Amino acid sequence: MEKTSKLIAAPVAWRAVAYVLMIAFVVLTIFPLFWLGYSSLKPHAEIIQHPMALPRSPSFDNYVNAWTEGKLDLAMMNSFIYTTVATVSTLFLALAASFGVTKFPYKSRKFFIGAFSLGLMITMHAVIVPLFLVEVKLHLVNTRIGVIIPFIAFNLPMSILIGVSYVRGIPDAIIESAEIDGAKYRWIFWRIIFPLCTPVVATIVILAFLQHWNEFLFVFVFTTKAAMKSLPVAITQFAGRLNFEYGLQYASLVIGILPMIIFYIIFHAQLIKGFGEGSLKE
Amino acid sequence: MNYTASKKRSYLSFVLPAFVIYIGVIIFPVIFSCALSFVDWKGYGPMKFVGLGNYARMFADPVFFIGLRNNILIVLISVFGQIPLGMLLAYMLHRKMVRHADFFEVLIFLPITMSAVIVAQLWNRIFSPVGILPSFVRLVTGNQDFVMKIFENQTFAFVPIMFVLLWQHTSLYMVIFLANLQRIPNSVIEAARLEGASEGTIFLKIITPMLGGVIFINSILAISGSFKSFDLIYSMTGGGPAHYTEVIAMYMYNTTFVYQNYGYGSALSIIIIVFIVASILLTRLVTRPMGQD
Numbered sequence: 113m114e115k116t117s118k119l120i121a122a123p124v125a126w127r128a129v130a131y132v133l134m135i136a137f138v139v140l141t142i143f144p145l146f147w148l149g150y151s152s153l154k155p156h157a158e159i160i161q162h163p164m165a166l167p168r169s170p171s172f173d174n175y176v177n178a179w180t181e182g183k184l185d186l187a188m189m190n191s192f193i194y195t196t197v198a199t200v201s202t203l204f205l206a207l208a209a210s211f212g213v214t215k216f217p218y219k220s221r222k223f224f225i226g227a228f229s230l231g232l233m234i235t236m237h238a239v240i241v242p243l244f245l246v247e248v249k250l251h252l253v254n255t256r257i258g259v260i261i262p263f264i265a266f267n268l269p270m271s272i273l274i275g276v277s278y279v280r281g282i283p284d285a286i287i288e289s290a291e292i293d294g295a296k297y298r299w300i301f302w303r304i305i306f307p308l309c310t311p312v313v314a315t316i317v318i319l320a321f322l323q324h325w326n327e328f329l330f331v332f333v334f335t336t337k338a339a340m341k342s343l344p345v346a347i348t349q350f351a352g353r354l355n356f357e358y359g360l361q362y363a364s365l366v367i368g369i370l371p372m373i374i375f376y377i378i379f380h381a382q383l384i385k386g387f388g389e390g391s392l393k394e
Numbered sequence: 395m396n397y398t399a400s401k402k403r404s405y406l407s408f409v410l411p412a413f414v415i416y417i418g419v420i421i422f423p424v425i426f427s428c429a430l431s432f433v434d435w436k437g438y439g440p441m442k443f444v445g446l447g448n449y450a451r452m453f454a455d456p457v458f459f460i461g462l463r464n465n466i467l468i469v470l471i472s473v474f475g476q477i478p479l480g481m482l483l484a485y486m487l488h489r490k491m492v493r494h495a496d497f498f499e500v501l502i503f504l505p506i507t508m509s510a511v512i513v514a515q516l517w518n519r520i521f522s523p524v525g526i527l528p529s530f531v532r533l534v535t536g537n538q539d540f541v542m543k544i545f546e547n548q549t550f551a552f553v554p555i556m557f558v559l560l561w562q563h564t565s566l567y568m569v570i571f572l573a574n575l576q577r578i579p580n581s582v583i584e585a586a587r588l589e590g591a592s593e594g595t596i597f598l599k600i601i602t603p604m605l606g607g608v609i610f611i612n613s614i615l616a617i618s619g620s621f622k623s624f625d626l627i628y629s630m631t632g633g634g635p636a637h638y639t640e641v642i643a644m645y646m647y648n649t650t651f652v653y654q655n656y657g658y659g660s661a662l663s664i665i666i667i668v669f670i671v672a673s674i675l676l677t678r679l680v681t682r683p684m685g686q687d
Contacts, residue, residue: 242422383507388573
């Protein structure tokens with residue numbers, strides 16, 4: 113094996129280009145974040161006078177001020193509520209639907225699968241106007257539920273397609289034998305299907321969590337009160353337009369980026385696997 | 395008989411909750427949007443039926459065409475930038491052309507996890523007069539007055555946005571290609587190498603055709619993704635200056651929620667769907683010879 117891999121090693125020119133490209137991407141990722149990180153520890157005046165220099169006396173004042181002035185505690189809490197509730201709901205709804213359309217012998221299941229895959233093509237911008245009108249009518253504007261339901265709906269098509277391709281592979285015999293023993297379908301779902309789906313549960317949850325956490329438009333359009341804003345919306349408004357204090361801007365951006373970096377450090381393997389496998393649908 | 399009825403009921407109880415939410419939030423609004431696109435309405439008061447008036451207006455609207463141009467630019471940077479570059483990076487990682495390939499993969503993929511609006515703010519800070527990039531240029535060139543003027547340039551204001559899109563999304567395609575490359579048996583590449591095929595030949599003549607289906611899926615992702623590119627641009631430039639960096643989704647948003655023109659806004663959102671469906675059909679047509687299924 114060692115010998116073969118030596119034999120087929122790529123030519124030097126290719127390896128050189130590979131290093132240049134990879135290092136370029138890594139530098140473009142690490143360096144801006146590093147610069148943002150240390151600049152956020154500098155006061156406004158120092159940022160303007162010495163944009164590149166390391167902080168002379170690093171201080172977390174910017175963080176304290178951004179946190180309170182930007183009401184980022186509220187935004188952080190809202191982001192957690194929106195993301196967690198929407199992700200858990202998406203998971204159960206998607207797996208239940210996947211079970212239904214793969215393991216029951218009804219013709220309409222083809223229709224349901226087709227309908228859900230159609231959803232992959234529709235962007236949220238195409239529905240935001242009527243959805244807003246409906247939410248106004250139903251008094252769902254400025255409520256958490258008015259944000260969470262669209263979050264779920266737009267994640268369902270992808271989650272169901274991932275779920276379907278996995279549940280389909282579970283042998284029918286397992287379900288049939290449970291049926292013969294007189295088990296209720298609800299029991300079969302919770303006790304047999306769900307535990308067998310553990311790998312795909314991880315994929316669905318991680319992809320949904322990422323999408324929900326970073327979602328912008330729905331929160332932006334459907335909420336007007338600060339008490340309902342999520343982290344991306346609150347930070348965009350705080351860092352983008354209302355604020356000329358660079359230190360506070362930088363600190364708020366770090367607060368926005370940090371949770372996802374921690375999430376990535378923990379889950380990067382599953383995340384890369386999930387995105388990669390999302391495409392393996394044959 | 396009773397038994398089958400209860401089985402059917404179970405079936406529906408599994409499928410319907412997801413389906414009802416999906417229909418209510420996605421399909422019904424699309425139909426509603428279609429209906430609204432034929433009226434003139436301010437969001438309150440009476441609606442006036444204008445037939446295809448909103449669509450006719452689009453073709454005489456210069457801002458619509460700027461938006462369309464920018465959307466097409468995004469598709470082009472995806473199809474000719476992100477996808478080939480992602481494929482090349484994936485191939486290089488797969489062939490272990492660099493040491494610590496996992497380390498590079500993980501770091502290159504990192505930007506995907508960041509919210510587009512925050513990424514936009516980050517790069518705005520980098521490009522700003524007190525940002526790291528102009529400061530660095532000032533240090534290297536000695537020109538103390540250097541600032542980036544590209545954002546005020548009518549033709550090139552969109553270039554920084556395309557750069558950030560390339561920076562953030564190339565790795566998505568890289569990861570997808572990598573997952574698919576790992577399913578191609580190593581013996582394919584080994585055999586070709588042994589027979590004296592160059593690395594370039596293997597990449598272009600053997601691997602690329604084998605990934606035809608994936609290239610197709612990625613192109614669909616890129617095209618529908620381009621019409622979703624609201625967040626980044628809204629946060630980075632807001633469409634300005636003077637609509638230079640407008641995209642259709644943002645123009646739709648402004649038309650509806652800022653200028654209260656619900657009919658025209660709805661027509662724009664229907665056009666977005668039409669474009670997505672049309673370009674997916676077109677991509678299918680073009681990539682069929684590449685061995686898709």
